[in-house]
Amino acid sequence: MCVFSIFVKPENVSSSLYLCSQGPDPSLAYRPNLKTNETKEKEGYRNFESGDLIDRVFNTYKLMHTHQTVDFVNQMNSVWTGCSHTKLGMMDAIMSLDQLVDESDPDVDFPNSYHAFQTAEGIRQAHPDNDWFHLVGLIHDVGKTMALWDVPQWAVVGDTFPVGCQYQNSIVFRDNSFMDNPDEKNSRYNTEFGIYEPNCGLDKVHMSWGHDEYLYRVLRFNNCSIPEEGLYMIRFHSFYPWHSHGDYMHLCNEKDLRLLPWVQEFNKFDLYTKTTELPDVDKLKPYYQSLIDKYCPGILKW
Ligand SMILES: [Fe+2]
Numbered sequence: 001m002c003v004f005s006i007f008v009k010p011e012n013v014s015s016s017l018y019l020c021s022q023g024p025d026p027s028l029a030y031r032p033n034l035k036t037n038e039t040k041e042k043e044g045y046r047n048f049e050s051g052d053l054i055d056r057v058f059n060t061y062k063l064m065h066t067h068q069t070v071d072f073v074n075q076m077n078s079v080w081t082g083c084s085h086t087k088l089g090m091m092d093a094i095m096s097l098d099q100l101v102d103e104s105d106p107d108v109d110f111p112n113s114y115h116a117f118q119t120a121e122g123i124r125q126a127h128p129d130n131d132w133f134h135l136v137g138l139i140h141d142v143g144k145t146m147a148l149w150d151v152p153q154w155a156v157v158g159d160t161f162p163v164g165c166q167y168q169n170s171i172v173f174r175d176n177s178f179m180d181n182p183d184e185k186n187s188r189y190n191t192e193f194g195i196y197e198p199n200c201g202l203d204k205v206h207m208s209w210g211h212d213e214y215l216y217r218v219l220r221f222n223n224c225s226i227p228e229e230g231l232y233m234i235r236f237h238s239f240y241p242w243h244s245h246g247d248y249m250h251l252c253n254e255k256d257l258r259l260l261p262w263v264q265e266f267n268k269f270d271l272y273t274k275t276t277e278l279p280d281v282d283k284l285k286p287y288y289q290s291l292i293d294k295y296c297p298g299i300l301k302w
Pocket residue numbers: 140141211237238
């Protein structure tokens with residue numbers, strides 16, 4: 001099934017924003033108008049109110065918040081979680097992110113593979129003994145490869161949130177981006193619990209479709225041996241309304257609360273290692289290949 005058959009472009013959105021990124025010239029990694037630099041303060045990240053990239057960011061979220069519904073998430077699950085799209089080794093998947101600039105990210109404007117190594121190296125410095133954690137830093141965004149396979153960025157990147165229950169206030173652009181979402185007006189879905197039981201656990205919650213859930217499914221499908229904590233970080237690292245704003249606790253069970261501090265620890269490195277000091281990828285590759293060989297070896301099904 002062609003995933004495009006279930007997407008409809010809103011009339012007020014340009015085709016270039018609607019269609020997935022074809023990828024920038026790699027030289028753009030050094031473009032002078034990058035939004036970050038080595039001295040950026042923590043409160044300067046995730047600014048969704050102003051900045052050079054804000055129109056691009058808002059348009060991506062407007063599309064996401066219009067089209068991510070229960071039906072859409074179910075369709076994407078059935079298309080992607082069988083991992084029948086392609087076969088690819090993990091390092092090749094990471095390097096393919098060189099063709100991708102994340103249109104939802106207000107902080108960086110350089111290819112995603114640099115962000116992978118920056119995150120991994122930040123974790124490696126702070127947690128030298130947890131090698132699986134280093135690998136999680138490296139691969140956490142690899143699910144964004146979907147954007148290179150004809151999936152629009154609004155179904156790949158950005159923050160995630162549950163569908164099937166009320167969209168809560170901490171979701172970015174909550175006030176001005178959900179008005180065209182059909183679930184917003186559906187009485188089955190627009191209550192506090194919607195289709196869920198109290199404290200049912202996030203494992204039972206349908207999250208908006210994106211790179212978190214996709215990579216989690218790929219790793220499970222291929223029987224990768226990354227520990228539960230690592231898989232959980234991957235699956236929920238973009239769920240900012242929960243891990244950074246404390247929303248949706250009424251859906252969480254004991255396991256979610258036990259693993260939340262791991263997600264929050266991971267988030268520090270996902271966010272604050274974004275600098276314009278780009279890592280020497282060739283030098284770092286042998287170490288990370290050894291982790292791939294240990295935890296998710298060989299050719300994987302995607
Ligand atoms: Fe991510």
